[in-house]
Amino acid sequence: MVAAPWSDPKESRSDRWGRPSGPERRGGDVRTVRQRAVSTAAPYRRRGRRSQSGESLASQFRSREYEHARTEYDATLAADGEIRLLVKGHLWGRDERDQRYRVQHRRPPDPTDSVPFDEYETWARFQFGRVEDRTAADDDALVFRPATPPTDETRTLQWGDLFPLHRRLLAELELVRNPAFAEYRLRETDEWQEIRDDLKWDLDAFARGP
Numbered sequence: 001m002v003a004a005p006w007s008d009p010k011e012s013r014s015d016r017w018g019r020p021s022g023p024e025r026r027g028g029d030v031r032t033v034r035q036r037a038v039s040t041a042a043p044y045r046r047r048g049r050r051s052q053s054g055e056s057l058a059s060q061f062r063s064r065e066y067e068h069a070r071t072e073y074d075a076t077l078a079a080d081g082e083i084r085l086l087v088k089g090h091l092w093g094r095d096e097r098d099q100r101y102r103v104q105h106r107r108p109p110d111p112t113d114s115v116p117f118d119e120y121e122t123w124a125r126f127q128f129g130r131v132e133d134r135t136a137a138d139d140d141a142l143v144f145r146p147a148t149p150p151t152d153e154t155r156t157l158q159w160g161d162l163f164p165l166h167r168r169l170l171a172e173l174e175l176v177r178n179p180a181f182a183e184y185r186l187r188e189t190d191e192w193q194e195i196r197d198d199l200k201w202d203l204d205a206f207a208r209g210p
Contacts, residue, residue, distance in 0.1 A: 018145055030210045033199045036205065036206040037179040037206060038207065039208045046080045047073065048073055049070070049071065049073070050070070057093075059061040060202055063091075065093070066091040066092060071089030072087070073086065074086045077173045078109070082106065084106050085170055085173065086103070086105050089105075098131040100129070100130050101125065102124070103125075104122065105121070107121070108121075111180070116181065117174065117182075117191075118159055120156070120157055122154070124153045125151065125152050125153075126155075127144075128147055128148045130145045168198060176206065
């Protein structure tokens with residue numbers, strides 16, 4: 001299976017995508033997560049990268065095989081309401097079984113039988129090999145030497161089976177797509193407070209900062 005494009009080429013103009021703006025606000029002027037989600041319109045896109053090391057990887061990736069991770073993500077809410085999240089990265093550390101991977105989660109636009117934080121159509125590709133760590137400040141590239149052919153999987157995953165970073169990014173997209181329903185569903189799953197607190201001071205989340 002070929003991975004879907006990261007964004008709709010018809011919506012690729014940078015001035016159409018939401019992005020944080022405006023001065024910093026303090027005290028009672030701080031916008032709530034709900035207000036920021038409501039003020040963010042589709043199409044909305046967020047991209048970034050993250051580097052991690054240490055014991056937190058065990059919970060993030062449900063494996064104790066790795067000591068380092070570098071990931072890039074592209075989270076998109078299309079104009080028609082379709083949710084697309086692409087995450088790719090490398091995991092390496094303790095032994096020779098390093099890994100590179102690419103995962104895409106999707107939820108179709110309305111009308112759909114699916115609901116937020118339930119099931120997501122998922123395509124994944126992973127490959128084992130050896131990462132050569134090049135972490136100089138002026139060169140963040142990683143060289144990956146494959147030892148096995150890549151493996152592709154396509155399946156429907158439950159919300160609870162997704163990695164924490166993936167859930168965090170999908171929650172932001174779902175809150176933009178339908179703020180009231182997404183908040184209701186997060187309260188129903190008893191995750192609203194955790195996700196709200198995580199997004200509250202995230203300056204890169206939504207089209208408006210706190």
